[in-house]
Amino acid sequence: MTILPSPTLSWDTIQNVFYRKEEVYQMAWSIPDLSDYLIAAARNGGPIAMIRDERKVMLLGKHTPGKPKIHIYTAAGALLSSLTWDLTPPILMHFTSTHLAVVSDEGTYRLYDLSNPQQYTQHTLGSEASEMGLVSAKGYDEGFVVLTGGLQFLEVAGWKGGRVTPLAGSSLTDPPTSWAIIPPDQSSSGHIEILISTGTTIVTLDALDRIDQRISRGPFSHILPSPNGRFLALLTGSGSLWVVSADFGRNLSDVSLADVMDGDEVGGIPDGAGWCGDNAVVLSWGSKVVVVGPSGDCLRYDYPPSVHLVTEPDGLRILSSSTSDFIQKVPDSSLAVFSPGSSHPAATLYDALDLFDRRSPKADEIRSIRADLASAVDMCIDAAGREWDANWQRRLLRAAQFGRAFLDLYNPSDFINMAQTLKVLNAIRYYEIGIPLTYAQYLLIGPSTLISHLLSRNLHLLALRISQYLSLRPDPVLKHWAAAKISRSKGVDPSERGIGEDEGLCRVIVDKFEKEGDRGVSYAEIAKKAWEAGRVRLATMLLDHERRAAEQVPLLLQMKEEKVALVKAIDSGDTDLVYHVLLHLHSSKSPGDFFAILDDSSNPQLTPAINLLQVYAKEGDRRLLRDFYYQDDRRTETACLEMQEAGEAVEPEERVGKLQAASKAFGEDKERLFEAKMVEDAHRLLSFQLAQERELDHKYKFAGLSVDQFISRLLTEGFSKRAEKVRNDFKVPDKRWWWVKLKALAGNKDWDGLEAFAKSKKSPIGYEPFVTHLLALSPPQPAQAASFVPRCDPKIRADLYVLCGDWGTAAEAAGERKDKAKLEQLRRSAPNGIAQREVDEVIRRMK
Template sequence: MSTSPVATWDTIQDVFYRKDTVYDMSWSIPDLSDYIVATAKNGGPVAMIRDERKIMLLGRHAAGKPKIYVYTSSGILLSTLTWDLTPPVLLHFTSQNLIVLSDEGLYRVYDLSNPTEYKQYTLGSEVSSVGIIEAQAWEDGLVVLTGDLQFLEVRRWGGGRAVPLCPSELKELPASWTLLSPDKSPSGHVQVLFSINDTIITLDALERIDQHVSRGPFSQIRISPNGRFLALLTVFNTLWVVSSDLSRNLSEVDVSQWGDGQPDRVEWCGDNAVVIAWGGKVAVAGPGGDCLIYDYPPSAHLVGETDGLRVISSHVCDFIQKVPDYSLAVFKPGSTHPAAILLDALDHFERKSPKADESVRYIRAELADAVDTCIEAAGREIDSYWQKRLLRAAQFGRAFIDLYNPSDFVEMAQTLKVLNAVRYYQVGIPITYEQYTSASPTFLISHLVSRNLHLLALRISQHLHLRPDAVLKHWAIAKITHASSQSIDPSERGIADDHNICSAIVAKFQKEGKRSVSYAEIAKKAWEAGRTRLATMLLDHEPRAAEQVPLLLQMKQDKLALGKAVDSGDTDLVYQVLLNLHSSLTPGDFFHLLDDSLSPNLTPAVNLLQVYARQSDRELLRNFYYQDDRRTENGCLDMEEAGESASVEKRKERLGEAARHFGESKERAFESKMAEDAQRLLTLQDSYQNELSTPTHQYYFASLSVDAFIHALLVGGFSKRAEKVRSDFRVPDKRFWWVKLKALAEVKDWDALEVFAKAKKSPIGYEPFVRHLLKVGEPQKAVSYVARCDAKARVDLYVECGEWGRAAELAREKGDKGRLEQLKRQAPTGLAQRDVEEVMRRPGK
């Protein structure tokens, strides 16, 4: 049986604190004072490098370039990194990376999952020239104090520019300084607090404000985890705790009574207490001057957490915290809380004592609260024995409640299983329940993945019913990176090796990821590692063409990329690929790729290219037709452009090209001749237009058909030129007579029309003369041509001209009495009817 939890408890003014030993360290480091140490939050790893500013005994450390050692919180070595730059001034952990900054302004971002690979950035030549004295960082950036005593901010870890904050006006180094990250700063931007003389200055990008504190100088400034409080240690060893805006004084304690000399370090223990370390002592300070003192080696390293303090020494990793309220309710000596009584009832029940029933009856009204408290208290215990004991008590109490939702119980059991797994010393992540809930399960999984603990991360994801995509993706990339890091020329790797890796990744994804994981990012990593064939194999399993195609283009797998885009049925994606290839390939390579005789499956892409080029890039379409030996299509394109062009010269040029393209094909001789005729006609029209136009009257013949051209010339009075056009273009007599009839009628040149009609026998007859003149509203002129028409049609034509009497006379001459009667009945007016009757009354035939 484990010892009682209260065995590690101590009190400060009725407030309970506890110190639990989490690990006995596995390393063999006798003294941490030789190192610059950095520790990740939430139970993360420890990084250290020899402090070259300190004088050390010869032989105490290995010769050669400095090494950065990364350990778990249990002291197990994770990796060793060689540092070949100038001495570092900062080691800092983000959630995924280790940041190391040199005093010349160079910093490296190490990926914890593959620490041999890093990205290096510089803060600029100006920073390099003055150097860096100190630096502090947060999750997304850092602030440096340069050699010229100015503060610079760097946002994010991608090589961003160092942005100066407001001038500090420092003449000497500040006694101490700290930064407020954007999530803790009241302004939402980075702020720097530094101590100079007896005051504190706040500094950001816009202003420098003297807080007029008058209690300094301060040798240590620390912000609480929630950003609401400041712990200020004066050079006179007075610990002053105030609100972060320095407006409220919370406590003031003289710490010189607890130790000699100036303290080495000040840290917050959660948001509840301040811890001071110097010599071999670690003191938890109470507000009234009381404290708890723990003995450690002089080099113990303090790590402030959201709910406590991690102490890492050469021998142990401890966790100090204020005892949680749930634990107090259950375990505080003499507690009468229902949860404490429920735990006691469980003891009686297991001993088969009747007092168990008495205890349950006593707290019956508060049994639900007792169960809830036991569940929450289980989460706050590190010892698995007491976790199980408290959950057993909750389960026991639950049996006496008629209606109780067990989801909290189940969730806590799941969470504790996860926490115990990662707290195991070989994993070495002593994360607490409070840290776990505030950071989220995905943070923990990300932490495990960054250490390549993929199997554990995958099992936790499954246990918590989380999507395993991120874990599987990282595992696949790590597998490819590891295989590629071996000293083998990529060109010497056989297809079997790529196939084996691809098969392993696909099988794992299908088994664990339910086929929802994207292969594109993994394929990109394979390509970046020189494994193009493996990348192509992986992309074959990517179901989303929008993810496949861009990477295939990057890999220069042009035909495959276009084929995938076509197969997707996404026209926008096909256009994207076509335009990308058109801009990156030579015309010959581009059109060879689209040769549908070589790749029939690309025919839809070829069709889409033609649609796009016809609308937006005619030169591209022309080149495509030329490369594909499509003479007829090129000729049609020339004809189309000739019709669209406003320039006569351009149209003549395009018509000539069309005739040439059509002429290159025996089957298109007719089209070639038509294009030549069109060019010849346009040339003649342009010539006449220039010859006949005057300053007062401009003629426009271009774009007219042959008939319309002749008509325009006749209307203009240029009959000889019209005859020439007729002759040059072999216009048939019937068409010419029709055109001239309409033209002379349009200009009302009745004499010319009469001469034209009498010139020779009309090839179209004379009925068209009558009907056209009627159409243009000239019935009197039309009558003169009726007598020349066919005898059978004259009666009707006279009627159409309104000459009812002449129509009746003609019918009478024919002896057609029936038609006379019909004319009489159809006469539209009394006058017309009298004309018909008068003819009918005449004697004779």
Template sequence: MISGAPYGGPIAMIRDDKKVLLLQKQQPIKPTIYMYTSAGKLIEQIQWDKGRIVALGWTDQEQLVVVTDDGSVRLYTLHGHYTQFSLGKDAKNDGIIDCQIWGGGLVAMTGKYQLISLTNFEEPQPKMMAELKLDEPLHSWTVVPPQFTLSRHVEVLIATGSTILVVDSKEVTDQHLNQGPFTKMVVSPNGKFLALFTSDGKLWVVSTDFQKNLSEYSTKSKIAPQQLVWCGTDSVVLYWDKIVLMVGPFGDWIKYTYEDPIYLASEIDGVRIISNDKCELLQKVPASTEKIFKIGSTDPPAMLFDALDHYERKSPKADENIRSIKAELIDAVDSCIEAAGFEFSHYYQRALLKAASFGKCFLDNYNANEFVDMSQTIRVLNAVRYYDIGIPLTYAQYKRLSPDVLIDRLINRNNHLLAIRIAEYLKLRTDKILIHWACEKIKSSTEDEEAICRTIVDKLAKKPGLSYAEIAKTAHDAGQTRLATKLLDYEPRAADQVPLLISMQEDETALIKAIESGDTDLVYLVIFHLKRKLPLGEFFRMINNKPMACNLLEVYCKEQDTELLKDFYYQDDRRIDSANVVLSEGFAELDIAERIKKLKIAGKIYSDHREQAFEAKAVDEAVKLLQLQLTLEKDTQQSFTGLSTSETIYKCTTLGQHNKASKIKTDFKIPDKRFWWVKLRALVEVRDWENLEKLSKSKKSPIGYEPFVEECIKARQYQEASKYILKCDPPVRPMLFVKIGAFKEAGEQAYLNKDVEGLR
């Protein structure tokens, strides 16, 4: 059983347990999965310890997918590390008999012909597809990945009888074909075409929606091929024992013979042919290459290529060739550049680029960016094609894959040096390469932690701002906690540093780093973590000598958790702060008896401290006032709770409780001025003119009599106001009479005051 990853990727193989094979020397008896590069270099071998393997495949991230008959799926990295998940109870109970895998997912078939789809390896959620009821035997099946379907959901093509059924998540659709049975079928790399091999030996190519019949070719062999694959999207390749047949879109064909067994790995622009001793690429000759090297070609690119040859041999025909293609010289140069990219031979790469460079000399204002870009691309491709790396990537594949993904693949193979050189050459960031190198260094190194830390820091010192968090996490996961802590000292971002320190149980260090960062959110993160984790006493001890943490805890507790705040103050012997909290709770308490109780507790604490005498007295008076207000509420059936002393006097006055108002004044030592002001306004409010007059006559007013006049005027009681004007100072009387409309009296008072201006 063999599977080759696309884009020149690795090859995985395991002995087929259905076949009897002669074991070679030193070949293990236990089943072993081998992973090789396309150059035949062993990457990894995995001792298989699970059930029977049903299928091998590769994800887009070059992880090996191994599906077993009990519905288990393992994803292996190129270094043998794996994650595992299950396709569900139905898969386990009924067993898996076959599976189709593509880069982004898989479809498994159970023993009861139930299809289970999975479209995301990172977050596996197996789903049952529409129920398949087969009236005739199943001959073959294949999958159309979701990116190629109109519905954007995976579709399965089932060959049964002489027709094909299209299965999706909701329904099964019969295409009503009669050309079958189809013993082999495969979807093209672009998802547009479907190649089918019939039981009578015909190769039939149709569109995947079955609306177009593209070609039909008779192979004259009723034996189904061992492999049926697409060569890019141009042709189909069939493999029987020792024979490879390539069939083009118009029925053209070419046959190759191989003595040894081979494996065909389909690519977007060709097919890799892998044998015991080599890896070959079969593809359609690119158009630009054909124009140049076709026998007898007189196309401008061929003429330019010949012109360079003549020029190097100092033949005047070079000038003749250039003149003959002057009008098409730009296209000729571009074709030579493109053809250089398609070549694997260093000789022809240089020759074609040299021809393009030669042609550029005869052009004015030619944009050489494409030439420079292609030169860079060729250098990169040659580097990864080197046998020690073993990635035979083509130019078309490189453009589709992108430099970033190629670098990721080099990283996954631990080819860090080449990855860095390519990234620097293409002016790409090298951060992820260095981080991955450091992680692998930790996993594989046998040096002591000091030496490893020094090596990593020395290597990464040239990249300021590089995050050490992932490296430190790797060290922690590897059990090297001291190394992880040391590495985190170099982490420039506290937001990455602190959570990792918490996960490493380095709580105090995490708190210190959070405080040093000045980020209050991070400090709170550590504080809450410590509060959940530690006993209360230990929690307080850890933060007590850290003022910022203490301040933030206070701020939080004042808003969210007063009980914790009281505990914090108590353990820190901050009795006055504790009293303040109790006092705040008391005033917030709705139950008056409970409020009085808490105020007395606070007052007791204040009274124990000489410097808090004012607070103790104030709380004592607040308790007395509350007790008085309770009595007033019982007597008057009115609400007094929560009122200040002045407000209480005011309300007592409005209710006619003058004696109680006077008692409050005496008990709470209310100043005369304030008492008279409150009583004046209350009496005016209830229009109690009799008691107002009594008040004015009780003794000399400490606030004067002008306020009596003003308050009566505000109440529009001008007659009452007039009673008190004559008690006011002579200079203000005229104006007060004017305010109440008594102009005659105003004049008289002005005359008596000899106020000439007032009389005017």
């Protein structure tokens, strides 16, 4: 075997566990001593922020005059930007995915947009924080927690000016020696918790409770939760490193720091401490870095003059003046392939490739692992992902490819994915980009977070290419790009802007979106950026390209383009959006302006909005409705509203008044004279009914009856004079009068009255209804009914008699008309017995 610069050169062991340390970058910065600075580094290979630590004594001449500056570097030490910090000294710097948050010791914090660091938003933590000052602060992904001078913990959920909520009382009398955050996704309660070292114990604090963990080994100088949250590393005052499970239930290791130092002269409380993945704890004193294994075995490194440790989910970054190193437990797949004497099939496969390349017949050994070949291939693919050096990546992938050739069926997607991923990772790890993201970290954060990381660095083209390469939607990149493009033009005096510059920029953005973007990129957000940058015209132009009205309308309202907003909302067909605009206008405009905007006489497009306004106002704001009808001369609607309110009025007088108002409103429209007359009648009727009620000492209730019901009621109660009066007053036609009276008399079983009525004059409805109605009563009145049959048309008399059950007379009637067919029919249909005999009798007489 030829000796290659094996990857295992960087390996070391702690108690048979392999660790490896790789130099990732030579730092581009020239910082002689990191210990002069407060340093914050973003996880997953993110950028590094530093500010001169004011508490450190400076050598004369080293001090740079003026306000302190925060410098932001890439992970490879290239300066990205410098910010002037003009507040009181910072106690926390923390990177979110898009921003750098800096918290001052007076409770003010700023969020710097990483893609445009000169722009920041500033928030405060309230009066308590500013009066008492802050002692310390710690951040996590979704927010941060501060400890005030009053020893109260405050939680800030969300970075963008989130709500400040105090946690439960800490009962501290002195600032704790150390404390740590357990983020909600790792705590047992699902809410944020903090661990505080106080006295000899540790206290767990959340929003509601304070729980003493009853530990007697404190105080602790460091409380370090492991990246996955399952372990805690505690450094005790007595100089030992104690690792326990997160619930304090299990002791995992207990190491005396004196042993670790192995007689070295430095000692005491470490300057830095962090987890190397979830596997080991790393401590630093000055330039010395020590990786401590569970039983006290350790690895030692030296980085004069000082280091800064950055815990990563799968390892630890060691930043020093000259290098950025990455130390991690050797991943399983690398171990399988490369560990000395590995008998894993992956190692055999890898060796076989080597032999094959050298045309050695021993390459045939691959056949010995036939059964495990598939897993060997998988292992080689995974191992490729774990290497920094592209040569090794390639070699391992080749081994996988070689093994694949011996497999009948193999799904190549893992292979392809890995090759793709490595291409992306190598691109971003390139020192000019400087994002040393490991494969494990990449799996953890996913491609979209990587994209937003690239965007925060304004690496738009790379982000776009990677998006396209990985088939991600390019929208976020395009949006960010456009926003950056607009904000870059912000500083320019509008008068200096060339003519057509808005058009030009709009066209550039739209072209780019259409060329690179998917269908449905939202322009509203970009337009909003343009508007915020003071480029109203550009904003309007961009907004025109937005297809979703729900996105357009709020911005248009903000831009005071109310009329446009209204039209867009109407066009969208989403009535709720129209209401959004209407309510906004109603509350922000004077009534006059409001109605002026809604005037649809000039713009029929607005009609739907007016309809909706009426629907709303009818239910929710009658005064608005009346005002609207009034100013728009809508008489019919006004009258109908009065009618509706008349119906809703419980007080008779109020109803009378409403009817009068309705009649008046109808009367003002010459197209509605008929309706005016009708309402006038309604008014007259109700007044008359009320008068009659009074006249009859309120013994009867008439109000609310219709004309016919009223007449019927009067007849039933025996007030026929009054009924006649109503008939005349309301010009009730004869036919109707006859029907009402017939029904009323029949209902009263007033047979004499009915007889008299029938005789009073020739019935305009004929007499058949007398018969049928009496039969339809319950119980039916066949005898009374039959008495009216002779007044009916002779042709139907026989049938009517049958209905009355009088077969004999029916036959007689038919006989009188000599209607033999009818007789025959009667005979057939008559029931047996008397009826049939009666019919037969008449037939016989006929003959």
